[in-house]
Amino acid sequence: MSPPSDLRPYLRTLDAETLADLLHAQAERDPELRHSLELRAATQSGDVSEAHRLLDAAVTDGNVEYTAKVGAVLDTLQRMLDAGSRADLAPLARRTVDDISEVLEQSGDHVGDLGDRLDRAVELYARACAARPPDPEKLADWILEVEFDGPGRPVIDLAEFATALGEPGLKRIKSTVDDVLAASGPGHRHDVAERLREQLAEVVGDVDELVAILSAKPPRVDVSLKIVRVLRAAGRHSEAIAHAARALTHDKQPPAPEPLKSFGGPGGGAPGPGRNPGSYSDETSRRRKDFDAKPGRETYAALREAATADGKWTAQRRAALTRLRELAADRPEQADELARVLLDDGRPDEAWRACVRFGASPELKLELAEQRAAEHPAETIPVFREHVDELIERKDPQAYQEAARRLKLLRTLHKRAETPEEFAAYLAALVETHRRKTRLITEIRTARIAMPKAVTSHRAPR
Template identity: 85%
Template sequence: MSPHSDLRPYLRTLDAETLADLLHAHAERDPELRHSLELRAATQSGDVSEAHRLLDAAVTDGNVEYTAKIGAVLDTLQRMLDLGSRADLAPLARRTVDDISEVLEQSGDHTGDLGDRLERAVELYARACTARPPDPEKLADWILEVEFDGPGWPVIDLAEFATALGEPGLRRIKSTVDDVLTATEAGHRRDVAERLREQLAEVLGDVDELVAILSAKPPRRDVSLKIVRVLRAAGRHSEAIAHAARAFLHDKNGHAPPPPPPSPPPAPVEEDDDVSRRRKDFDARPDRETYAALREAATAAGKWTSQRRAALARLRELAAEGPEQAEELARVLLDDGRPDEAWRACVRFGASPELRLELAEQRAAEHPAETIPVFREHVEELIERKDPQAYQEAARRLKLLRSLHKRAETPDEFTAYLAALVETHRRKTRLITEIRTARIALPKAVSSPRTPR
C-alpha cells in the first residue's frame, strides 16, 4: 500500500465492533489516546466527573503518564468550551491550573512540556470564567494569591480575566495593589504590584494613569512606543506626536541606551503602527513568514500573548482546509518551540511525509508507539526508490523500528510486520542483503540472496 494511501475507505467497510476493537487495542498502547477517549465518553453530556477522577488518579512522582493525563484533561476542556458546553467548567479548569502548579513547584522546573500545559490551562481557565463567571471577588483573591504568594508562575494577564472579574473583582485587586505600593516594602511583592498596576490601568482604560506609569520607567524605545500607541488609541494624537518627537531626540542625543545593533529609528508614528501593519499582513496572507514578522513586532510591543492566540486560532481554521495549510500551522508551532502541539496538529490535520518524519524523529525517544506508523511509511517509501542507498537506509530504519516496538512492548508486532514486508519484497535481493547486514533476524522461510538487484 502506498504511503499516501487513504485508509478511510477501507475503514468504512469494517463493522462497528471491529473498529471498536482496533481503536481499543491502539488505546491500550497509547496512554494519551486512552485518556482522551475516556474523557470523551464521560463528557458527552457535559459531565466532567471523569476529568476530576483522572486528576485524582494522576501520580505526580515519577509517573510518565502524568503529562499525558493532564493533556487529556486540557483537550477535553478545550473541546467542551469550543462546543459551547453549558457545564460550569471553571472549577475543573482552576483545579487543573493548581494541580500543574503544585507539580512544577515540587520539581522546581517550570519549563518544558508541563510549563506549556500550565500556560494553556490558564488560558482555558480564563475562557471558562468568561463563559460562566464565578464569584468575582473570589476569582480576584485567587489571582492575588497566585501573583503575590505563588512560586512565580503562572503569570496572570488581567486582560484575559477582565470580563469575569468585572468591576467588583478589579476593584478588589486594585485595593490590594495600592496597599502594597503604599507600604515601604520592596522586592518581589512590590514588583508584582507594579506590574498589576500597569495592567489595571490598561484594562480600566485609565490613559493618564497608564502614561504616568510608563513615563516613570527607565527610558527605552519599547516603552516610548507603548506610550505613543496608548495616546493615539485614546485619540490624543497631538500628545502622541509630541511624545514621539521627544523620545526620538532623547534617543538621538544618547541619553538612553540604543538597542543592539544601533540603527536609526523609522518615523515614530509608523513604528507605533508596526504591530497593526504586521497583523494586517498576517490576516491577508496567514503563513509562517507573516506569523514570524507579527511575533517579532508584537513581542517588542509587549502584545504577543493576545496576538499569538488570535493568530494561531486563524491558522488552525485554515489547517482544516488541507495539508499545505496544516503544514504552515505545524511549522509555526515548531518555530514557537512547541513540538508537542506541532505533532498534534499533524495528527489532526495531516501534513507532508517529510514533516511527519521530522517530528517522529523528535518524539521517538519518549513516544515510541506514536511514531511507529510514520517510520513504517518511510521504510515503504525508501524501498519504492529501488536504489541501493535507499535499501541501506531502509534497513537502518527497520533496526530503529525493532527498537521502538521493543520499547512500546509490542515486539511480536514487529516480527509479523517484518515477515510481511520480506514476503512482499523477497525478490529485492539487495534489500534482503542490507537487512541481514543490519543484523536483523529474518524469517526462516527467506532464502539466502544470490544476485543483488
C-alpha cells in the same frame, strides 16, 4: 524530504469496526490518547466527574503519566468549551491550574511539557470563567494569591479575566495593589504590584494612568511605541506625535561606551567567563535588543535560542509575546507574524486564537483551519464558509469544483459538531443565492451533496 501523505481519505474508506480496532490498539500504546478517549466517553453528557477522578489518580503517578493525564483533562476542557457546553467548567479548570502549579513547585522545574500545560490551563480557566463567571471577588482573591504568594508561575494576564472579574473583582485587586505599593519597598511583591497596576490601567482604559506608568519606566523602544499606541487608540493624536518625536530624539543620542570589563581585553575579543550578565556582551541581552528594535519571527527565534541556553526563556517569551500581541492589536497585518511565531513555538492552539482575535490573513486562517478541523470542527466552520464564498466569487470552473469539495468538507464538519441541520440551512441559502451559476450547481451535484428540495424539484437552468 516530502511531507507525509494525508491518511484521512484512506481512513474514511474503512468501516467503523476496523477504525475502532485501530484506534484502540494505538490507545494501548499512547497513554495520553487513552486518557483522552476515556474522558470523551465519560463527558458526553457534560459530566466532568471523570476528569476530577483522573486528576485524583494523577498525583500518585510519575511525571510522564501525570503529564499525559493532565493533557487529556485539558483536551476535554477545550473540547467542551469549543462546543459551548452548558456545564460549569471553571472549577475543573481552576483545579487543574492549582494541581499543575503544585507539581511544578515541588519539582522546581518550570520548563518543558508540564510548564506549557500550565500556561494552557490558565487560558482555559479564563475562558471557563468568561462562559460561567464565578464570584468576582473570590476570583480576584485567587489571582492575588497566585501573583503575590505563588512560586512565580503562572503569571496572570488580567485582560484574560477582565470580563469575569467585572468592576467588583477589578476593584478588589486595585485595593490590594495600592496597599502593597504604599507599604512595600523594592522586592518581589512590589514588582508584582507594579505589573498588576499597569495591567489594571490598561484593562479599565485609564489612559492617563497608563501613560504615567509607562513614562516612569527606563526609556526603551518597546515602551515608547506602547505609549504612542495607547495615545493613538484614545484619539489623542497630537500627544502621540509629540511623544514619538521625543522618543526619536532620545534614540539618536550617541550610546554610552561599553565597559571594557565586558570583553576579553582592550582589543575587544570574546567575552570572558566572568562577564557581567547584564552587559551587551550577554547574548540574551543582545538578542533582546534586536527583538525590541524589530519585533518579528526572525528576531524572536534568535531570542528564543539565546534565552533558552541561558535558562531565561520563560520570562523573555512572555515579554516578547506581549509585544507581538500589542503590534497585532495596532496593525492587523502583524497578526500573521504573531501566529507564525506561535506555530514555531509548537503552540498551534494559541496561534489559532491569535488569528481569530487579531484578524489574520485568509490564507493563514485557512491553513490553520485545515490543521484543526478534525479535532475542533465547530471552530473551523466559519473559515471554510468564507473560503467557499471566495472561491465562488472567482467564477471559474476549477474554483467551482474546489468550492464543491469544501462544501463536502463542511457537511462532514457539521456532522462532527452535531449541527447537520445548520449545514442544510446554509446550503439552501447558498444554492438560492447562486442558483443561476449552473456550473457550480453541477459540481455540487457531482460531489454527491444532497441538494435542497427547492432545487432538486426543478431542472437547473442551462
